[in-house]
Amino acid sequence: MSAAVALTQKILGAIPLSEAMQFSIDSLSQEEIRVSAPLEANINIHGTGFAGSIYSLAVLSGWALCTHIMDELSMDADLVVGRAEISYRAPVKAALACHCQATAEQRQSFLQQFRDRGKGRLALEITVGDLPQAILKATFVAIARSRPS
Amino acid sequence: MSAAVALTQKILGAIPLSEAMQFSIDSLSQEEIRVSAPLEANINIHGTGFAGSIYSLAVLSGWALCTHIMDELSMDADLVVGRAEISYRAPVKAALACHCQATAEQRQSFLQQFRDRGKGRLALEITVGDLPQAILKATFVAIARSRPS
Numbered sequence: 001m002s003a004a005v006a007l008t009q010k011i012l013g014a015i016p017l018s019e020a021m022q023f024s025i026d027s028l029s030q031e032e033i034r035v036s037a038p039l040e041a042n043i044n045i046h047g048t049g050f051a052g053s054i055y056s057l058a059v060l061s062g063w064a065l066c067t068h069i070m071d072e073l074s075m076d077a078d079l080v081v082g083r084a085e086i087s088y089r090a091p092v093k094a095a096l097a098c099h100c101q102a103t104a105e106q107r108q109s110f111l112q113q114f115r116d117r118g119k120g121r122l123a124l125e126i127t128v129g130d131l132p133q134a135i136l137k138a139t140f141v142a143i144a145r146s147r148p149s
Numbered sequence: 150m151s152a153a154v155a156l157t158q159k160i161l162g163a164i165p166l167s168e169a170m171q172f173s174i175d176s177l178s179q180e181e182i183r184v185s186a187p188l189e190a191n192i193n194i195h196g197t198g199f200a201g202s203i204y205s206l207a208v209l210s211g212w213a214l215c216t217h218i219m220d221e222l223s224m225d226a227d228l229v230v231g232r233a234e235i236s237y238r239a240p241v242k243a244a245l246a247c248h249c250q251a252t253a254e255q256r257q258s259f260l261q262q263f264r265d266r267g268k269g270r271l272a273l274e275i276t277v278g279d280l281p282q283a284i285l286k287a288t289f290v291a292i293a294r295s296r297p298s
Binding site: 014017018021042043044051055078082087 | 159160163164165166167169170189190191192193194195199200201202204205206208209212227229230231232233234235236237240
């Protein structure tokens, strides 16, 4: 089973709202993630993408990328969202598609903070749509379950 | 039927994710709104409130309060979210509960902008939980369907 399929199944099984959104990870590496969901399950009163669905799919994209990075770097931690800011630029009129990248420098800094202090922060930018129609800037915080040696 | 029940039904019928979240408006006036949803439908992988559900419920609270104000002031407009910023302070361990207020000055300015320019902005702060566990600051934009005379 690919990492994308395994993490999709883990998220769908643990977060009921992700199942309602029909969340799916389309591709996943330590460098980037692509996530999608059909428009029908995520429409608003205007028949375009619901602001809450757009945010939720974007925040799950960042969360999933962080989780994959943590797995690859053997970081035993709980991951939470600290704060996030979203800007809606245009209506989403097709399937919701999110994209997020993390550079080698970002991953290294995240790991180093975590090793030094038992807590690491990763600030990510997630785009929704090709224009993009929305941009989410979110800070994820990994908190050690057992203090690393 | 009360305004709270009518608007809850309108939102549940138009936004599938609100139904998945079991969204409900508990009280509604031009001054304030209270919205809730059960924890079970909105849990994350830690068994506490999912960041996406917390955001979505808060943004719907603001959207619903704006919509009610627009109805009461006979503003014929489409309402969208422009930008929003959320801060998560503590895990949500019980039913999700949102609260939002709009002052008479805010409502008057919103209406005046709308009358003058065919577009009005309302910046609201929505709290989630009693601590509060999260705070959303969101800007809603009402865009005239037909230019008011």
